[in-house]
Amino acid sequence: MALPLLTLERQERIRALLASDGRVLAAELADRFGVSEDTVRRDLRELADAGQCQRVYGGAVPAAPREGNLSERQRIGASRKSALARALAQTVEPGALLFIDAGSTNLAIAEALPEDCGLAVVTNAPSIASALMERSGIETILLGGRVDPGTGACLGPKAMADASLFRPDILVLGACGVDAEQGVTSHVLEEAELKAEIASRAARILVAATTDKLGTASSYRVVPTEQISLLFVENDCPASLLAPFKRRGTAICHAGPEPADAAAATKRRARR
Numbered sequence: 001m002a003l004p005l006l007t008l009e010r011q012e013r014i015r016a017l018l019a020s021d022g023r024v025l026a027a028e029l030a031d032r033f034g035v036s037e038d039t040v041r042r043d044l045r046e047l048a049d050a051g052q053c054q055r056v057y058g059g060a061v062p063a064a065p066r067e068g069n070l071s072e073r074q075r076i077g078a079s080r081k082s083a084l085a086r087a088l089a090q091t092v093e094p095g096a097l098l099f100i101d102a103g104s105t106n107l108a109i110a111e112a113l114p115e116d117c118g119l120a121v122v123t124n125a126p127s128i129a130s131a132l133m134e135r136s137g138i139e140t141i142l143l144g145g146r147v148d149p150g151t152g153a154c155l156g157p158k159a160m161a162d163a164s165l166f167r168p169d170i171l172v173l174g175a176c177g178v179d180a181e182q183g184v185t186s187h188v189l190e191e192a193e194l195k196a197e198i199a200s201r202a203a204r205i206l207v208a209a210t211t212d213k214l215g216t217a218s219s220y221r222v223v224p225t226e227q228i229s230l231l232f233v234e235n236d237c238p239a240s241l242l243a244p245f246k247r248r249g250t251a252i253c254h255a256g257p258e259p260a261d262a263a264a265a266t267k268r269r270a271r272r
Helices: 007-021 026-033 037-049 070-074 078-089 104-112 126-132 157-163 189-199 239-247 260-271
Strands: 054-056 059-061 097-100 119-123 138-142 146-148 153-155 170-172 177-179 183-186 204-208 220-223 230-233 252-254
Touching: 007 026, 007 037, 007 059, 026 037, 026 059, 037 054, 037 059, 078 104, 078 204, 078 230, 078 252, 097 104, 104 126, 104 204, 119 126, 126 138, 153 157, 153 189, 157 189, 183 189, 189 220, 239 252
Parallel strands: 097 119, 097 170, 119 138, 170 204, 204 230, 230 252
Antiparallel strands: 054 059, 146 153, 177 183, 183 220
16 A cells, blocks of 8 residues: 655645646545545645645635736736737727726736727726826826835725726726636735725726736635626637636637737837
């Protein structure tokens, strides 16, 4: 009879299964390793504490990526975010009231919005307001509140009170993680609360997610997958990552490859 694996060996195999399968179930792991579910749950708890997974009901999924502050995130995958931004911006109807919440991908979306289309954009991100305030034909409204340096967002009671005044036609919702079962999640409780408040008032919710965020989750749920009106993904996003979303009926739009001239502009912005 094979001896039970040591703790570090089990946890290494759990990490490998998360990478290959996208999620693990405690009961199945207990059978696989010949240990109790309590032992597996302890392994998952330790992995979660180390930021290597996110515990969910019955098991775990990969942890949503953490990429530093807003300036650092802007420099990561700039061309991929630009392609997503162009795809989403093309679906925005002239004259709409948008809420664009904080995030490096959402900043790229704000920069991709067409001018002279009569848009009104509400945001809780000073960086997005700054990018839009001199754009022709776009009215910009910035929520108040404490500016959180990690998220680049205005958060807290003032931001929540301001947010309650708006019923946007479109919410461009930033996401730390997007999982078919767990929905859109955030690393920060205050941010998740504000996102959920706006989502409850929005007619449509659009989410643009880089591939590394799909199939991952963070600690605080914002909205379930069923509330996403349209999910924008990268052109080469693996079909295996999208299959769970399609089974739930999520509408998906693939961003096209970035043109050479747009790629050059993106690289110039990233170097600034």
